[in-house]
Amino acid sequence: xxxVTQTPKFRILxxxxxxxxxxxxxxxxxxxxxxxxxxxxxxxxIYYSVGAGITDKGExxxxxxxxxxxxxxxxxxxxxxxxxxxSVYFCASSYxxxxxxxxxxxxxxxxxxxxxxx
Amino acid sequence: LAKTTQPISMDSYEGQEVNxxxxxxxxxxxxxxxxxxxFPSQGxxxxxxxxxxxxxxxxxxxxxxxxxxxxxxxxxxxxxxxTAVYYCLVGFYNNNDMRFGAGTRLTVKP
Numbered sequence: 293x294x295x296v297t298q299t300p301k302f303r304i305l306x307x308x309x310x311x312x313x314x315x316x317x318x319x320x321x322x323x324x325x326x327x328x329x330x331x332x333x334x335x336x337x338i339y340y341s342v343g344a345g346i347t348d349k350g351e352x353x354x355x356x357x358x359x360x361x362x363x364x365x366x367x368x369x370x371x372x373x374x375x376x377x378x379s380v381y382f383c384a385s386s387y388x389x390x391x392x393x394x395x396x397x398x399x400x401x402x403x404x405x406x407x408x409x410x
Numbered sequence: 411l412a413k414t415t416q417p418i419s420m421d422s423y424e425g426q427e428v429n430x431x432x433x434x435x436x437x438x439x440x441x442x443x444x445x446x447x448x449f450p451s452q453g454x455x456x457x458x459x460x461x462x463x464x465x466x467x468x469x470x471x472x473x474x475x476x477x478x479x480x481x482x483x484x485x486x487x488x489x490x491x492x493t494a495v496y497y498c499l500v501g502f503y504n505n506n507d508m509r510f511g512a513g514t515r516l517t518v519k520p
Contacts, residue, residue, distance in 0.1 A: 296453075325508060327510070333512070334495075334497065334510050334511055334512040334513050335454070335497075335510040336509075336510075337508065337509050337510075340508070350509070351509060380451075382453045382454075384453065384508075386508075397442070397444070397459075397501075398444075398456040398459075399446070399454070399456065399508060401452075401453025401454055401455070402453060403452070403453065404451070404452070404453055
């Protein structure tokens, strides 16, 4: 299994440009997440999704949009790139923790996408 | 989601046992406690999870007191390769708003 795959790995954008970060998982996880991590800092949750057609805001959603048309894919859209969005973006997926099964709700992360906005 | 507090950084030497404590005073009855490890330029990876008392796996142990307002990740006999950032997360099952704190930067010295 490939796990969680993110593309592109690196990208440089000019201020005001738009782009989409792609995230695909092949583990049939129902939950998916987008985080950003600024240099030397912890991860901040941007958006998450509990299943196809359902998305919700995290801690830092401004300037981003997401969609979840399938279980496998959870793209993150930047509409008007700003220098403050320079960061490393991580996509993650998980099963839910359940009292009736052995799932821990472990988050599986992609390798990250490094975005620079100039 | 319960807020967590961890030390910003810790130093240790190879072969020592390292204990990293996380405070989560507002933990709810159904919350689990999960620890992740992150190396530079990589996404975090799951280390261990627990609900109460003690959990041990091949990598670490997790100690949770009866009041569950804190937890301690114990790494036995650390090596240089354990240098990483360690995050404590608290959440209940089916909670999908998984937020990381600042984490603890562990540096293992030779």
